[in-house]
Amino acid sequence: MSQQISPNLQHQPVSRLNVLNLDKENLIRRVWLLTLISILACALVLPLGALFIHSLQDSDKNWVGFQNFVNYLTNPALTHSIGNTLVLGAVATVIIISLAFTFAWCMTRTQVVGKSVFKGIAYIPLLTPSLLSAISLIYWFGNQGVLKEWWPFESIYGLSGIVFAISFWAFPHALIILTTSLKQQDARLYEASEVLGANPWRTFFTVTLPGCKYGLISATAVIFTLVVTDFGIAKVIGGQYNVLATDIYKQVIGQQNFSMGAVVSIVLLVPALITFMVDQWVQRKQQSMFDSKSIVFKPQKDKLRDGFGFVYCSLISMVMLAVILMAGYSSLVTFWPYDLSLSLNNYQFDMMDGGGWGAFANSLIMSAGTMVIGTAFIFLSAYGCQKIDAWPKLRKAIHMLSVIPSAVPGLVLGLSYIFFFNAPNNPLNSIYGTFLILIISSVIHFLTVGHLTMVTAFKQLPGEIESVSESLKVPFYVTMGRVTLPMTVPAILEVGIYLFVNSMTTVSAVVFLYGVDTMLASVAVLNMDDAGDTAPAAAMAMMIFISALAVKLLYSSFSYLLLKRTDKWRHGR
């Protein structure tokens, strides 16, 4: 390449320093990116590294190589969990994907009456901790459940119970991906199919299914990861059915065997990493499916089809409501099943173990902190990846590190934080047991979705904005504040509420990290249920649901008013 360029004797060779052009702006750019990579290193890479190192050490920190893994694989009680986890993952994924696909199809391909009501109900589980569905199920079909005899399987405590409860909780996650995928199909393909005389079934198999192939693969990968890494449900309703996630918890909390906990964590990372890579591959393939010329499909009325859709959506919604209403009802019953009178006794959390109302307040503080700090961090880091013109390889690394957390189960992240932040020689160990570590772990745990939302928003902005700003000699950070930030407000708001709701409901990462003064509501649910206080656990789960719902509604109206004010420049009205 350089051979083709004739040497130009007239111009001076440019010194390396000159090429770097370290004026104030370039300095800020570089400091910005270095700060981001340092934060991600401390909050993600180093903790995971610590986890890996601990898996190679015994309890007294002696190097034992892969001895822990050998011990693990020769322990039938533990390896049995691998099979259990895979069976659970396979069964639950097939059920959830089939149910959610049919529901998504009803939402996008039929003229069902009351679509928005159905959709609203289907999204309820997003606002609940996963434990809620398990507790509710116990009241329906448990040992003292109202419909105990109706449960078709041997016992609710086991595989069937876990599958049912997790289907409720993971349903909306699959629904979001599949609805988006079905919505993105080009209406012109349907018109072509109809004009060519294909019947609805043929159209379904030749247009609909191939068209959302990538959506289906992506949803399958995401749901499989959710199912195999969730531990709250398996803990509450799993009975003797051990899975990898509960094993980690038992090894660490029950037996204080941190090394074995690290080993199981690494085993659990394997399926998560595989599904993560499948999802990444799909994302790359999917990009070119829908272009600006595509037309959104608008279904025509069809009595038979819409009737089927209505019946199906009603059934799903009724089950959803049954789960949430039973949780609410059981939390109000004075003493199940002997005294069915209603009272608020179970809500007197200060009268029982588990953290009391303080835990609920802590959850609100922690979630608000995660929302504020997390949104700011995600904005700045996505901006760094997408808009800062320096060190492209470093920016790619930051992007990669921001996408990886979706493959790290919360339990694994929490355990790795113990290893890293609780190490006596770590200068950062003062944050152990504080709100800060809970907030950091939550931000990292939910980083990926926020990051991708923000990156997408930045990608939709014209790239010329930065060029114009530069030609006008206005520093890039001024334009970021005056132009880029206001333009991406909708995405910022979306990221904020996502972080809040998920921090309220999550239990996995924080279960290892809460301190004496930072007990959280979701952990209290777990602990109270563990202690046999199932009704107060249901009450606390309901409190989480109600507060998440209230904040979500308040937030929506706030967002609506805020965006209304910018209507003039957004839509020229």
Added chain:
Amino acid sequence: MNTQLDDKMRGQAVIKSSSGCHTINYPSAKHSYNTHTTFRDLMTNTTTQANSVELKSVHKYYDQFHALKDINLTIREGEFVSFLGPSGCGKTTLLRTIAGLENCTDGTILLAGEEVSHKPARQRDFGIVFQSYALFPNLTVAENVGYALKSQKKPKQQIKARVSELIELVGLNGMAERFPAQLSGGQQQRVALARALAPNPKLLLLDEPLSALDAKVRHNLRAELKALQKKTGITTIMVTHDQEEALAISDRIAVLNHGEIEQIGTPDEIYTHPSTDFVAEFVGTINHLPLTKNKPAIVVRPEWIKLFNSPSEQRHQCIILATEYRGATTRLTLESEATTEPLFADIATADCKLNHFHTGNIAWFELHPLVYQLQEEESQYNEQRATEPLIKQTQSRNSADKSTNKSTNKSTNKSTNKNTV
């Protein structure tokens, strides 16, 4: 040896004709038309106009892809230069390299005499307008225009005065408080122009500024843009793929193809004396005609052909193969014994109607006198070139140039590159 052969190939396009093989002689890559360059060259020698932009053997690579190949270009202060070419020819890359939005891999870039080859865009003095307007949607027209001034911490009163001056200049009176979304495309592009001009840059870069607009708006804005440029006297470079736009608006045009400048010259030079086949065909339709024996064949534009319904000595009989109605003119496809290939002629539609120039009819065509004049120039030029090697044998290269082209300017002769002007 190789380069000589190359030049020969470049200068000649071989076409077939009834009397054997004719060649069209394009002006050699190394020379310009004396008759067309002398006046301008004299001007540059006597005036003190500074060079606003100078590019010296600029190269740009994207990995293995050679996007810009040895670009040499000088733009004088106050000039309006267009980069014209098909998509992917490198014209936008060249503009962005001048702006500093792309790095050049090798070569030197001087803006107003100062070397800026490796400086970032913010350290170069220019304003830029994009095809997509790239206005700040959350800011009003006035805020957009005053964006750079506010950042410079100028007094409020001063900013206000400058902003209203610019808003008036681009004809947007009374729209200062509107948001971009409340303006039409043409109005938005005016705001972008005012915003680029606000800090009083020495150089204005326009990246396909009119391409996103409707035809009518485009034509109006084109004229206004030209008038505005003359009024402010700002050196301007515009990238466009629209040859008509480039011909109408520019002082000079650089035609690019495959990352190289094929030709640079005034619109008239580009249109009547295209130096390569590519340029000839990109800026219009051409006919290759062997006209008179012993004279070189040259490019003949369709409108340089006149059509009659009666024969005469100078006219050639032809049959009208096809007609294409274009409103003001009609394009006729003619077949004649004088040519092997069908001939395109643009005739006023009114004449076509009066003279019954319909498909299948017989007519007689004649070439516009300009064609013979151009041909005469071409012959002289060829003779002149034929004498060059003799002199070169006896004298050094530089003195040969001086003695053969006394009237032409130094820069043309010094440079060994066809792109330098």
